Structure formats: structure tokens, C-alpha cells
Amino acid sequence: LVGVASTSPPTELYRNDHGHQLALQALSSAAMLAACLFTVYFVTMRYVIRPLSKVETAVSEIGAGNFQARINPDSVHAHDEMKSLSEHVNEMAEELDSLHQNLEDKIAQRTEQLAEANSMLVKQAEELENVNQQLQADDRYKSHYFTMMSHELRTPLTAIRAYIDILKDSSCDHEQKADMLEMIQANTISLSKLVNNILDSARLEAGAVKLEISTVDATDLINELARTLEPLARAKCIDLKRRADGEVPLFLADENKLMHILENLGSNAIKYSTEGGRVLIRVYHDKPTDTIRFDVIDNGSGIPEDEQQMVFEKFRQTESSMSRPVSGSGLGLALAKEYTELHGGTILVRSKPGEGSIFTVCLPYRKPDFELEWEEAQ
Secondary structure, eight states: OOOOOOOOOOHHHHHHHHHHHHHHHHHHHHHHHHHHHHHHHHHHIIIIIHHHHHHHHHHHHHHTTOTTOOOOTTTTTOOHHHHHHHHHHHHHHHHHHHHHHHHHHHHHHHHHHHHHHHHHHHHHHHHHHHHHHHHHHHHHHHHHHHHHHHHHHHHHHHHHHHHHHHHTSTTOOHHHHHHHHHHHHHHHHHHHHHHHHHHHHHHHHHTOOOOOOEEEOHHHHHHHHHHHHHHHHHHTTOEEEEEEESOOOOEEEOHHHHHHHHHHHHHHHHHTSOTTOEEEEEEEEETTTTEEEEEEEEOSSOOOGGGTTGGGSTTOOOHHHHTSSOOOOSOHHHHHHHHHHHTTOEEEEEEETTTEEEEEEEEEOOOOOHHHHHHHHO
């Protein structure tokens, strides 16, 4: 053994360097961890939290009733599952919006239908009320009409019976008997006309009346009418005249019903005229309208303007007619109007109280086919 050599490295330096290395590694690890955490936070905020926040906002708005709310996936950088979730939310919002719109349309439609139904019900209620009032008025008029008709029927029957009782008395001379027979005949004619009016009115309401068309000579018609009305006019000293203005051609009509129309108008004119009055029956061909017109003109009491159309209605009497000292069944003018309308014509009235009335029957001119009539006669 020569000797022993002993070496000893400096450990202090190594320890210091090792501590420095540990500090660097710890700092590097902390920086790496911070970077990782920041990256995770940024990625989570950008691709998870913000899209979820948008989804939450949209769902809240949809829940509050705003079905127009939508999510734009590109504006929130939604990808994959978040993009799919956003699209599903948008689809759900569209379906809810569509359902809500359909529901609102149906509600609006139902509301409109209910409003229309309510309006219709109100209108029907008003119509029913009007019909009810009309029915009540008609019932009153019918009651009054039947009372009046009973009186009208009883009057000539009572007169006829009274004159017959007087005729049984042999003390009456020949002249008195002749006068009574004439009165019985007049009352019989009046009663017959009244019954015929009632029957004609019933036939018209049943639709059983038809026109029997023939060729009519207007001049012959008014001459025959004047002969029929002459006794009634003479009894009241009425100046009854007839006139044909211009050349009146032959025309087609139901002569019997036309005579019935003019008889009713003429007898009314005489009835409501004072003694010594005037009645004119005029016929003419109105070329501008191509109608045959009959005017019945009197200078009687006249009719107020607000009552002129009422005179053609059944079961009605005007206030002024009820106050007159003459009576009537109220069917004559109604029948005249319906017969005129069966011919396709119209009946007009012009009147002023105290100045008289003008009743005009307008019939469309229908030219006779004489060749066809000749062939039928052959």
C-alpha cells in the first residue's frame, strides 16, 4: 500500500443547480397547466356555453310566446351536436309557429262564423218579430174584414127581406111595387157582386184563376161598361162619360176579367163621388210604352198620398175611407190589381184629397194574330 487518495466533488453547486431545475420545471408545468385550462375554457365558452346560452334564450322566448325566435348556428359557431341541437330547436319553433298560426286562423274563422251566426240570428229575430207583428196586424184586419163583410152581406139581405115583406101587403099600388122590385133587383146585384168578389179572391189565393185570352175592342168594352154603371151613376146624379183618345187598336186580353177590373174602378169612382159629380172613363194607346191604358177619373174626395198604395191591399182600410159615409168590402181594388198583374200590367193611382182620383190600368199591347184565329175558326 503506497497510499490512499480521496476525491470529493462539490455537492453544493449540484444542489443549487438541481433546485433551479425543479423551479423551472414547476414554472413550466404551471404555465402548461394554465395554458391548458385557458384553452379548455375558451373552447368550452365558444363551442358549448355560448351556443347553449343562445339555445336557452331561444327556448325562453318560444316559451314566452315568441314563435318567431330562431338560432343561427353560424353566429354562435355551433358544430356537430350543438349545431344539430340548434337545428332541432329551430324546427320545433317553426312547427309551433305553424300550429299557432293555424290555431289563430281557426280561432279567427270561428270568431267570424260566430259573428255571422249571431248577426243572422239577430236578423232572423228581427224578421220573426216583423212577421209576428204582421201576423197580428193581419189577424186584426181579418177580424175587422169579417165583421165588415158580415155587415155588407146583411145590408142587402135585410133590404131585400124588408121590400118582400112590404110587397106582401096588397095595399101597395103598381108604381110602388115597381120601385120596390127595382130596389130588390139592385140589392140582389150588389149582393151577387159581393159574393163573386169573395169567390174570386179565394180562387186567386188558391192559384186556380187562369186568363182566357181573346181579341178585345176597347171602344165596345167601355161602351158596355158605361151601360153597366149608368144605373149607379144615375142614382147619385153623377155625370158619367166615356171617351176613346185616338185610334185604339184591337188587342189580346181576358175581356171578362178586364171588365171586372174596370167595373170595380168605375163603381168605386161613383161611390166615393158626391152627388152631381163627374166620372170619366178614357181609353187610349200609349205608343211610347206600347200599352193600352184605361183611365177612370173622378172629382170625388180623393186619397191622401200615404194611403194610396194601401187601397190595393186585402184586409186593410185607410183611415180616410173608414171615416167616409160609404161602405165597401175592400176586395174590389185588391182583385183589380191582381187581375191586372195576371195580364202582365200595372195599376196606378194619382190622387189629392178634395181634388179627386185617377186610376190607370196599363196593359201591354198584344197584337191579335187574325190569320191564326181564322185558321182555328175554319
